[in-house]
Amino acid sequence: MSEEVPRGTHALNSPWIQAGRLTFIALYAITVLAALAWAVSNVRQIDPQNRAVVLHFGALDRVQNAGLLWAWPQPFEQVILLPAADRVIERRVENLLRSDEALKADRVASFATPLSDALAGSGYLLTGDAGVVQLDVRVFYQVSDPYAFVLQGEHVLPALDRLVTRSAVALTAARDLDTILVARPELIGADNQAAERRERLRGDLVQGINARLAELKASGQGIGIEVSRVDVQSSLPEPAITAFNAVLTASQQADKAVANARTDAEKLAQSANEQADRTLQVAHAQAGERLAKASTDTATVTSLATSADPQMLLRLYRERIPKILDQAGSVTTVNPKDDSRLIIQGASQ
Secondary structure, eight states, rough: OOOOOOOTTTHTTSOOOOOOOOHHHHHHHHHHHHHHHHHTTTEEHHHTEEEHHHHHHTTTEEEESSSEEOOOTOOOOTEEEEEOOOEEEEEEEOOOOOOHHHHHHHHHHOOSEEEEHHTTTTEEEOOSSEEEEEEEEEEEEEEOOHHHHHGGGGHHHHHHHHHHHHHHHHHTTTSSSTTTSOOOOGGTTTOOTTHHHHHHHHHHHHHHHHHHHHHHHHHOOSEEEEEEEEEEEEEHHHHHHHHHHHHHHHHHHHHHHHHHHHHHHHHHHHHHHHHHHHHHHHHHHHHHHHHHHOOOOOOOOHHHOOOHHHHHHHHHHHHHHHHHHHTTSSSOOOOTOOOOOOOOTTTOO
16 A cells, blocks of 8 residues: 655655755855854954054054954954064155156257256255265165054155155255265365265264154154164266266376376486486596696696705706797797897887
């Protein structure tokens, strides 16, 4: 005898009913899982290099350092991750660099098509002695006030760039070129404090930036950061580098020429002194020889002048006077005791 099945049982066991029931269970499970994921979406682990600022319905509520963060899901609470208090962040200030348009214009510029004022001055700073310098500044800062940093949001970095640019412009305008970089090495020895002022450049720039950050904070517009260090790489424009290199080369060549001239002059002076000493020694030697010869030649006359024997003088006179007279072409004799009649050659008789 067969068992009778109720009429509604076939409807409940139909494939469509079972498929709908499974779909409902799956959707229910997905909804529960999504709800759980949403409920714990703001429960997270904060890394040691970060910290979190929790906003409760858009208002600043608390700051969570490294560790496990428990927070209500959005839109009840919003979690914003910030760098830790001791984390240093690097920022390169692009405002102080020469723009791409200016660099492109430099490659095609000529005397016929000069650059515009905006492009010509892009990336250049004027020094106190009317010089021109380029600064590549990298700022290292820390987030000191998380609330102010979050409130300023995307305006923090542009504000930092403007503050660094303003401080750099004021700093270079108050200094001459040689206290920013070594542009003229020949002046280093003349100014012993120039190297010390160049070393103070970074410190003065840090103080200037932090002073302006403090002014913003005092006015209620602080951006929540503090600059800890600044790296500055200074350089000259390309045309100025070429000109300075030419001047430096000319100075080195001039110094070399002066040194060579001094060496040649010293050699000439030594040679002249040697010749003068040699001439003086020769003169002294010749003077001694001439004096000895003169003394020898006059020795007989001197001895005769001091002799008191008239007969010997008369004998010497008679011996030597014929030799002297033989050398004469003509001789006129006059009696020393009778000068009444003179015989003059060429006179008429």
